[in-house]
Amino acid sequence: MLTKMWLVSQPNSVILEIKVDPNAIGQECLEKVCEKLEIGAEADYFGLRVCPGSGPGRWLNLRNPLDPHRIPGGRLDLRVKFWVPPHLLINEPTRHQFYLHAKLDLTEGRLVVADLEVARRIVAYIAQAETGDCTPEMPPTHIYEECNKIGPQGEKPEDHVDKIIEYHCEITGMRASQAEYRLLKEISKLESFGEELFFCKPVTPQNNAHNLYSHLLYHRQQAEEPRARDEPEIDGGATVGCLATGQSVGGCGCRLSTCVGVGPHGIVVYRPACNGEQDIGVEKQSIPYTAIHRAQPARRIFQMSYVTSEGNEATLHVKMATSGQAAALYRAVTEKHAFYCCETVRTDVTEQFIRDLKGTIASIFKDSTTLGRRYVFDIRRTCREVHDRARRAAHRTAPRAAPPAAPPAAPPARVGHEKTRSRSSSSSSSSGGGGEALACRVCMDEPIDSLFLPCRHVVCCGQCAPRCNRCPLCRGEIEKLMHIFLPMEYQKNPGLIVK
Structure with a gap:
């Protein structure tokens, strides 16, 4: 049978060779990649990205056939498409792929850390994950140099490297997987976590994500403008920062264009507004998903109607460089809204x-013909559905506890004692059969001992309950946790691990 080979690159530049049918869709290729990396249960977090030699990259639509003419060299990149906090990731290989992508974004400057101390901790976690425990006499300086873009740019303090070594020595003995988890926990607190940027002008060494976020840090005074702008249309192609008017003095000399960031909570419009008279850096207009009424692309223009914080209706028009970028922005807004905010993906x-x-x-x-049909979106599940699916898959593959050995046969007893023995044996068997039912629904290991209020469901252990914002059973908001105590016959169950 004829097959087509595709080269899929991981964030650490390791390339996988994937063979699929010539008429296969992108989803089949992604599933084979995830099967090799053992992340199939959480494959919905990832996507395949096409990175041409020139111009911005784009997400491959996994529901459409793989077209060799639109994928240069048959090369694809495996990347995280939907970012979530690390405690929602069930499998360790999935967390490792999240770590590899996060490390790539940090070292290349696409994810900017404003706090210097947080940046030092992140570098220490990367060094621990890559090289293990630190030896003060021979620290891994090559890792520190590789992570030079992490943190505020400019002249570093003289003790910068010494502080990183100090943090690295403090986490001696930490496993690589634990260091990766700590790094993901740190970046999940960043304001730009999970945000995808769409620049109105082509991405250049001066007009990119690193310069934008660094620009926000350079100008401490920022203007938050949730209200509607007076301009009917934002011509992003004509806005190139504080030197757009040809002035030779004033401003910071940036060459940034207007861009739109699409994140887990909504969209943010960034407009450079630097000049000699009012140096305010970048104006930010945040629009949550709950305020958006309608969005659509119209050739090069992305149109969106929304409600302002004052309750007034407003319209946003952003002119992109190409019609493809406007369509990509529309797709990102729709898919991220469905993934993070909806209970399920709607049929429309x-x-x-x-x-x-x-x-x-x-x-x-x-x-009804399917000839020439190309789907606009490829999202299949929401964040909640992906997590529940992965948790059930982990429960199915978890090793089962061996049943207790049968007691030796006892000699015949009198009739009066047989009834007592039969009642005790039935009660013990019922408690033994309930061992699995009394296990935590999240980790499936520890016994349940936490009550959720106000829904009053008891489904989690004391370690998993504080990490839940909603009840895993009814999806109700958790306002308070209460520790409970099981009867002694359940605590002595051999099928449970009692703390």
């Missing part, structure tokens, strides 16, 4: 498609 999202010329002609004669 999953079934939205366009047709090419052949498909349009064929649809004239048969409207």
